[in-house]
Amino acid sequence: MTLEYDPSALDGEALDALLYDRLNPWGIADAFYLDLVMDAPTVLDVGCGTGTILRRARAEGHAGRLTGIDPDTAMLDQARETDAAEWRLGTAAEADWKAEFALAFMSGNAFQCLLDDATILASLQAVRRSLVDGGSFAFDTRNPELAAWRDWNPDHPYETTDPLGATVRIHHEAGEPDANGLVPLTTVFQGPHWDQPLTASRFLRFIRPAALDRLLAAAGFEVAERFGRFDRSPFDPAASVSIVTVARAVRS
Ligand SMILES: C[S@@+](CC[C@H](N)C(=O)[O-])C[C@H]1O[C@@H](n2cnc3c(N)ncnc32)[C@H](O)[C@@H]1O
Incomplete structure (x- = not known):
């Protein structure tokens, strides 16, 4: 990069975009x-x-x-x-x-x-x-039948390294879909560079x-x-x- x-x-x-x-x-x-x-x-x-x-x-x-x-x-x-x-x-x-x-x-x-x-x-x-x-x-x-959002929770964390070689720990937090199929999704990033987690939130339909x-x-x-x-x-x-x-x- x-x-x-x-x-x-x-x-x-x-950060979400940079680690994509x-x-x-x-x-x-x-x-x-x-x-x-x-x-x-x-x-x-x-x-x-x-x-x-x-x-x-x-x-x-x-x-x-x-x-x-x-x-x-x-x-x-x-x-x-x-x-x-x-x-x-x-x-x-x-x-x-x-x-x-x-x-x-x-x-x-x-x-x-x-x-x-x-x-x-x-x-x-x-x-x-x-x-x-x-x-x-x-x-x-x-x-939607497979309800992927149910696995997007803190019980399913994973890791990557950032461009400086530091480990970044990631998990998702998602809600249930509304009547239009909109699922709120937040991705949480934790790593040595940040005192607090960084978050990216979006909806997916x-x-x-x-x-x-x-x-x-x-x-x-x-x-x-x-x-x-x-x-x-x-x-x-x-x-x-x-x-x-x-x-x-x-x-x-
Ligand atoms: C999960 S990424 C997929 C990127 C790429 N297609 C791939 O396969 O790696 C979703 C992409 O959709 C883009 N996106 C969001 N809203 C969009 C819209 N209204 N029209 C087109 N692209 C959109 C995002 O900016 C993001 O780059």
């Missing part, structure tokens, strides 16, 4: 998206975060147009350490490209940052406008497949493929960890 790291100047949100790549090493989900990216000539990564997948695609020889958009400057600053792609600051709903991409994707459960139906619809419509007719939008969101599909249809998408895991096993509403969707942009 070449970005300057001053632990005394960080708040919890900034350490806490989320390359895995099967990234490989799933990378395969799609390598097969597409023009790609938009929505909620690209630190840009891991597009950077890997370029390193593996993708010669086409790669574009990432994310509203979090602390995440995007890390992506901008390379020119592997064009990096744009903004939300999904602010994507203003017109029929320029064959593939858009939203990885790492970024879709769960879209907290209400109006935001999801505006985001899907902007992605749809950015895609050519017949283009694909691939994304994942955790299956857990949406059910039927509601998701209504919004996709309203935005001009049809579900082409749906998996329950990134090994491409079929989606099982009662047992699948994730709702992994590849939607096709239909002619509007």
Whole structure:
């Protein structure tokens, strides 16, 4: 990491972003998206975060147009350490490209940052406008049936090291979802640099497949493929960890 790291100047949100790549090493989900990216000539990564997948695609020889958009400057600053792609600051709903991409994707459960139906619809419509007719939008969101938030508690701590080599101990605290599937989530960071824990709080939305599909249809998408895991096993509403969707942009 070449970005300057001053632990005394960080708040919890900034620390969360700075530790993101350490806490989320390359895995099967990234490989799933990378395969799609390598097969597409023009790609938009929505909620690209630190840009891991597009950077890997370029390193593996993708010669086409790669574009990432994310509203979090602390995440995007890390992506901008390379020119592997064009990096744009903004939300999904602010994507203003017109029929320029064959593939858009939203990885790492970024879709769960879209907290209400109006935001999801505006985001899907902007992605749809950015895609050519017949283009694909691939994304994942955790299956509410498996209630992942029940494991996000102090009984499940884990550790990483910060850029100075200090151990940072981390745990989550989450509430139960409200009627709209919104789960409050706080991540707590403790380490030798800080007298008090640093915290980062957000909501994540857990949406059910039927509601998701209504919004996709309203935005001009049809579900082409749906998996329950990134090994491409079929989606099982009662047992699948994730709702992994590849939607096709239909002619509007
Ligand atoms: C868990 S990270 C995933 C990052 C990346 N996609 C990955 O797979 O590593 C979620 C990302 O979604 C971004 N995000 C939050 N709200 C968003 C929105 N409305 N539109 C697009 N991205 C958003 C966050 O800034 C964050 O970078």
